[in-house]
Amino acid sequence: MANIIDGKKISQEIKDELKAEVASLAEQGKKCALAVIQVGNDPASSVYVGNKKKACAYIGIQSVSYELPEETSEEELLDLIERLNQDAKVHGILCQLPLPKHIDEDRVIQAISPKKDVDGFHPQNVGALVIGQPGFVSCTPAGIIQLLKRNKIAIAGKHCVVIGRSNIVGKPMALLMLRENATVTVCHSRTQNLKEICREADILIVAIGKPRYIGADYVKEGAVVIDVGIHRNESNKLCGDVAYDEVEPKASYITPVPGGVGPMTIAMLMHNCVEAMKRES
Ligand code: GUN
Numbered sequence: 001m002a003n004i005i006d007g008k009k010i011s012q013e014i015k016d017e018l019k020a021e022v023a024s025l026a027e028q029g030k031k032c033a034l035a036v037i038q039v040g041n042d043p044a045s046s047v048y049v050g051n052k053k054k055a056c057a058y059i060g061i062q063s064v065s066y067e068l069p070e071e072t073s074e075e076e077l078l079d080l081i082e083r084l085n086q087d088a089k090v091h092g093i094l095c096q097l098p099l100p101k102h103i104d105e106d107r108v109i110q111a112i113s114p115k116k117d118v119d120g121f122h123p124q125n126v127g128a129l130v131i132g133q134p135g136f137v138s139c140t141p142a143g144i145i146q147l148l149k150r151n152k153i154a155i156a157g158k159h160c161v162v163i164g165r166s167n168i169v170g171k172p173m174a175l176l177m178l179r180e181n182a183t184v185t186v187c188h189s190r191t192q193n194l195k196e197i198c199r200e201a202d203i204l205i206v207a208i209g210k211p212r213y214i215g216a217d218y219v220k221e222g223a224v225v226i227d228v229g230i231h232r233n234e235s236n237k238l239c240g241d242v243a244y245d246e247v248e249p250k251a252s253y254i255t256p257v258p259g260g261v262g263p264m265t266i267a268m269l270m271h272n273c274v275e276a277m278k279r280e281s
Contacts (some may be wrong), residue, residue: 215247
């Protein structure tokens with residue numbers, strides 16, 4: 001029987017710590033603001049953006065919303081970002097992805113000042129992570145580190161297998177685990193012998209994007225299993241990339257879906273916003 005890693009509880013702890021910190025900064029006259037940009041009205045993005053604004057309200061961060069129409073041009077979006085870069089009252093800028101197809105996401109990511117890049121997507125922040133310098137770290141992988149640390153799960157010297165090599169999750173996750181002195185293997189869609197490699201993992205982090213892909217035969221007895229996936233199955237129930245019911249009896253620790261990794265992303269975004277303000281003042 002695995003210990004269940006409670007992401008809901010840990011994200012709440014982090015939000016409460018941040019709320020107290022924001023209150024004490026407010027007493028010194030320091031106010032924190034996050035600009036939240038959404039282009040178009042993709043329903044999933046609207047849910048994420050709504051949750052981010054709710055978390056801001058809970059913690060005491062002012063969120064300033066920019067809901068732009070689908071037809072917004074790249075130039076208009078870049079102009080808005082430039083204005084927000086110059087605005088001393090704005091500490092963080094979040095531009096919800098994906099953007100409409102006519103807008104170049106890389107250009108937009110690079111336009112956000114690295115000092116306000118609370119998503120940790122700017123090449124300068126990614127580079128800082130690579131060479132171990134301070135900067136903003138992508139929120140989902142940073143949240144997974146918190147889940148491990150706050151459950152007192154040892155990382156140093158362990159073999160960590162990360163499945164997935166996206167810029168948002170897989171790559172920064174591998175770099176963070178390396179920074180914590182794990183031995184890291186990164187697997188992806190072209191990996192041969194995926195099952196055998198996964199079975200070597202002390203810590204298995206799954207961001208494969210396929211519902212219930214990782215069964216018990218991919219997992220070593222006593223491994224720690226972190227599931228980044230989120231899907232809806234045929235009966236409209238949420239599930240992850242891991243076949244939870246099969247894997248749970250074999251794992252020492254496991255994240256559920258929902259209530260595992262998901263809530264941590266927003267908690268770490270809030271953490272980055274507060275950090276952005278502290279660094280500026
Ligand atoms: N779209 C899906 N996840 C994210 C995220 O973490 N940040 C932004 N900006 N867009 C996203």
